[in-house]
Amino acid sequence: MDTHKLNVATTDSPAAKPRKLKIATVSLAGCFGCHMSFLDIDERLLPLLERVEFDRSPLTDIKRCGFCDIGLIEGGVCNAENVHVLREFRAHCKVLVALGACAINGGLPAQRNHLDLGEILQMVYRTGHGLAPGSAIPDDPELPLPLNQVHPVHEVVKIDYFLPGCPPSGDAIWAFLTQLIDGRDPALGHGLLQYD
Amino acid sequence: MATPELERILARHRGDPLQLLQILIDVQAHQGWLPPATLSAIAEALSIPRARVESTASFYSFLHTRPAGEFRILFSDNITDRMLGNQALMQALCETLWLEPGKVSEDGLVCVDTTSCTGMCDQGPAVLANGRTITRLTPERIDEMAHLIRHRVPVGDWPPEWFHVEDNIRRRDVLLDHGLAPGAALAAALDRGPTALLSEIERSGLRGRGGAGFGSDIKWRACRDAWGDAHYVICNADEGEPGTFKDRVLLASYFDMVVDGMCIAGLAIGANKGFIYLRGEYRYLLDRLETRLTERREQGLLGHNILGRGFSFDIKIHLGAGAYICGEESALIESLEGKPGKPRIRPPFPVTNGYRGQPTTVNNVETLALAALIAVRGGEWFRAIGTPASTGTKLLSVSGDVASPGIYEFPFGVTVAEVLAAAGAHDTQAVTSAGAAGHCLAADEFDRRIAFEDVATGGSIMVFDASRDMFEVARNFAHFFAHESCGFCTPCRVGTAVNARLLDKLAANRGSPYDLDEIGKMHRLMQGTSHCGLGNTATIAIDDMLVKFRPAFERRLMSPEYEPAFDLDAALSQARRMTGRDDADAHLGDNRSALAAAGARAPGGVESAPATAKPAPAKDVQP
Numbered sequence: 001m002d003t004h005k006l007n008v009a010t011t012d013s014p015a016a017k018p019r020k021l022k023i024a025t026v027s028l029a030g031c032f033g034c035h036m037s038f039l040d041i042d043e044r045l046l047p048l049l050e051r052v053e054f055d056r057s058p059l060t061d062i063k064r065c066g067f068c069d070i071g072l073i074e075g076g077v078c079n080a081e082n083v084h085v086l087r088e089f090r091a092h093c094k095v096l097v098a099l100g101a102c103a104i105n106g107g108l109p110a111q112r113n114h115l116d117l118g119e120i121l122q123m124v125y126r127t128g129h130g131l132a133p134g135s136a137i138p139d140d141p142e143l144p145l146p147l148n149q150v151h152p153v154h155e156v157v158k159i160d161y162f163l164p165g166c167p168p169s170g171d172a173i174w175a176f177l178t179q180l181i182d183g184r185d186p187a188l189g190h191g192l193l194q195y196d
Numbered sequence: 197m198a199t200p201e202l203e204r205i206l207a208r209h210r211g212d213p214l215q216l217l218q219i220l221i222d223v224q225a226h227q228g229w230l231p232p233a234t235l236s237a238i239a240e241a242l243s244i245p246r247a248r249v250e251s252t253a254s255f256y257s258f259l260h261t262r263p264a265g266e267f268r269i270l271f272s273d274n275i276t277d278r279m280l281g282n283q284a285l286m287q288a289l290c291e292t293l294w295l296e297p298g299k300v301s302e303d304g305l306v307c308v309d310t311t312s313c314t315g316m317c318d319q320g321p322a323v324l325a326n327g328r329t330i331t332r333l334t335p336e337r338i339d340e341m342a343h344l345i346r347h348r349v350p351v352g353d354w355p356p357e358w359f360h361v362e363d364n365i366r367r368r369d370v371l372l373d374h375g376l377a378p379g380a381a382l383a384a385a386l387d388r389g390p391t392a393l394l395s396e397i398e399r400s401g402l403r404g405r406g407g408a409g410f411g412s413d414i415k416w417r418a419c420r421d422a423w424g425d426a427h428y429v430i431c432n433a434d435e436g437e438p439g440t441f442k443d444r445v446l447l448a449s450y451f452d453m454v455v456d457g458m459c460i461a462g463l464a465i466g467a468n469k470g471f472i473y474l475r476g477e478y479r480y481l482l483d484r485l486e487t488r489l490t491e492r493r494e495q496g497l498l499g500h501n502i503l504g505r506g507f508s509f510d511i512k513i514h515l516g517a518g519a520y521i522c523g524e525e526s527a528l529i530e531s532l533e534g535k536p537g538k539p540r541i542r543p544p545f546p547v548t549n550g551y552r553g554q555p556t557t558v559n560n561v562e563t564l565a566l567a568a569l570i571a572v573r574g575g576e577w578f579r580a581i582g583t584p585a586s587t588g589t590k591l592l593s594v595s596g597d598v599a600s601p602g603i604y605e606f607p608f609g610v611t612v613a614e615v616l617a618a619a620g621a622h623d624t625q626a627v628t629s630a631g632a633a634g635h636c637l638a639a640d641e642f643d644r645r646i647a648f649e650d651v652a653t654g655g656s657i658m659v660f661d662a663s664r665d666m667f668e669v670a671r672n673f674a675h676f677f678a679h680e681s682c683g684f685c686t687p688c689r690v691g692t693a694v695n696a697r698l699l700d701k702l703a704a705n706r707g708s709p710y711d712l713d714e715i716g717k718m719h720r721l722m723q724g725t726s727h728c729g730l731g732n733t734a735t736i737a738i739d740d741m742l743v744k745f746r747p748a749f750e751r752r753l754m755s756p757e758y759e760p761a762f763d764l765d766a767a768l769s770q771a772r773r774m775t776g777r778d779d780a781d782a783h784l785g786d787n788r789s790a791l792a793a794a795g796a797r798a799p800g801g802v803e804s805a806p807a808t809a810k811p812a813p814a815k816d817v818q819p
Contacts, residue, residue, distance in 0.1 A: 155761035
């Protein structure tokens with residue numbers, strides 16, 4: 001039962017053009033490399049925009065996610081804010097996609113996982129070299145607290161699709177999105193799938 | 197380490213780098229662990245890179261590159277040991293000695309930990325105390341053990357009855373009742389000569405008893421025909437499959453049949469050198485076996501010019517050091533060559549490129565003993581026993597919820613129900629057909645037959661009655677494989693770890709149907725993508741249990757929807773402690789209410805709320 005397949009033909013009037021799908025994107029504990037790779041679809045962005053409109057995304061600067069058809073998550077989950085944003089995406093997106101190595105595995109930021117967070121904070125803010133006198137660990141309530149470890153997104157919310165790569169190529173993202181928008185189950189063949 | 201001692205050990209192994217594992221085992225036996233300086237000294241003496249020494253030293257569970265304690269007590273942690281109460285005993289020992297499991301006491305006196313199945317399932321719970329097997333543990337023995345450890349009484353001076361290992365042979369058939377004198381089978385084989393012998397083996401239909409069932413005559417012929425400077429026979433006595441202990445009994449009480457079988461294999465393939473790869477857990481057998489080999493040499497049954505017939509064949513025993521993967525034949529050969537036991541890429545197969553790159557046949561202990569029987573009685577006689585596709589008898593190691601655990605020799609074709617009845621099983625819920633790595637049968641399958649064409653088995657029959665929780669069996673197996681994966685290929689290394697984590701999540705009552713789907717997905721992924729049999733079989737029993745005993749898994753589900761893999765609020769604990777914050781933003785509520793709250797805040801309200809209940813499993817975008 002593929003309830004999360006997108007039915008693009010659903011409109012009030014059969015003659016009308018299909019409604020545009022809504023896409024939201026975000027980079028959590030990532031480097032925006034996956035977003036840059038997304039932009040590598042280049043001029044194909046124009047035909048894409050005929051079929052979709054962007055909701056919350058670095059492309060629009062919309063701050064809160066509305067109800068969307070597709071959510072693309074770049075990066076793993078390293079702090080409380082990441083958790084809130086990820087939950088917001090899950091609550092608003094019919095299909096949630098883990099985009100790239102960090103979202104899928106935690107990636108580079110997860111290299112801190114073998115260290116104790118308490119010791120990291122102590123060293124960075126209290127005992128490290130070159131700190132101003134009286135330096136302290138920031139405790140401003142505005143700042144999100146870091147999690148003990150960095151986690152892949154599927155350990156926090158349910159993820160519908162995983163698109164691997166560091167980053168996945170623009171062609172892979174294009175193939176994935178067009179298949180999904182066409183209402184098909186995305187299947188990327190050799191050359192588009194990479195685990196690096 | 198005193199250099200003379202190291203030199204003595206190196207000299208005994210003739211400074212051969214292929215003996216590295218045996219050298220490390222001997223050095224550790226002498227000084228308790230393998231300090232960095234010793235590893236460097238060994239590397240220098242053998243003229244091999246330090247990294248090679250370290251990679252072997254760090255691969256095997258029973259080798260320690262850190263101080264391991266004067267007393268090292270390893271509880272066998274197979275599910276059958278658990279069913280006999282090993283966890284409570286281990287906890288009691290730890291509490292009496294003020295220890296944390298797995299950590300060496302501060303005074304360096306003792307470490308208590310678990311180890312994979314030690315092959316004493318019919319007489320557990322069992323431990324390895326400084327490598328020596330102790331069976332039938334009781335709370336009283338644990339109390340006394342704690343006392344002995346505190347008073348630093350050497351393990352060799354502990355009560356001798358603790359070390360007693362029973363054969364527990366419950367049913368004998370043609371092999372266990374062979375009635376042959378030592379060397380009789382070998383004499384018969386020499387009478388036949390290699391060509392006729394191979395024909396007899398072919399006529400017998402003998403298939404490998406390790407579980408895979410490969411035709412022994414095909415293997416031997418291929419090995420014989422392969423060109424090489426030397427040919428080798430290897431007896432695979434790395435009996436690591438949880439729940440199997442038949443090879444231990446054959447080695448302990450039928451060793452002459454095994455040695456005869458090895459000599460016969462040597463005759464058949466044209467080898468004059470053989471190895472017995474004895475698993476480290478059976479170290480207690482080593483001296484006895486060595487003594488018997490020496491006696492046989494004196495009796496003209498081994499070594500140069502056997503029985504005065506001009507055939508020479510000698511055997512050397514190699515010890516393993518706690519690695520299940522070394523039961524895989526190419527990993528075993530790597531280990532025999534002193535390397536970490538990682539399976540080779542095949543082809544080429546060992547029959548053409550095995551030990552030292554030479555043609556090598558690797559056979560199970562039981563297969564070799566049966567070959568000895570066939571050499572005497574002939575192929576037609578053997579073929580008449582069992583089924584047409586699975587000839588002869590099979591030794592079954594039966595343990596778990598039965599009145600009489602032990603060894604049962606049955607002709608192939610026996611039904612599971614007949615085995616259960618013979619062993620005195622009641623109210624049986626499930627049976628493993630081939631240990632942790634084979635199918636798990638439910639009650640409606642007990643009329644199936646034990647044979648390669650139906651229920652293929654290496655002989656590990658673990659029985660679970662209706663009182664057992666099959667989820668805990670699956671979890672025990674998942675942790676076993678996560679520990680034993682050699683780490684060479686990603687599907688197995690990661691897959692076994694993911695499985696163990698998913699089952700732990702379910703055990704903590706934090707699971708959802710999503711996690712059950714993931715376990716199934718991992719099963720399909722690891723089958724066929726893994727490098728060797730370990731990864732390919734590591735999920736078979738677990739997936740069977742998930743399908744056949746699903747309520748045992750489902751009753752642990754926290755919700756019908758997705759549940760996070762970890763406690764989100766607890767994941768902020770260190771940051772809260774370091775910053776001293778305890779405001780609302782320094783906490784993360786539970787997932788479901790947080791998701792609901794996130795949805796309610798959104799523009800558009802409930803009317804355009806998305807379809808949230810999504811039972812469809814997550815997908816990779818593979819074609």
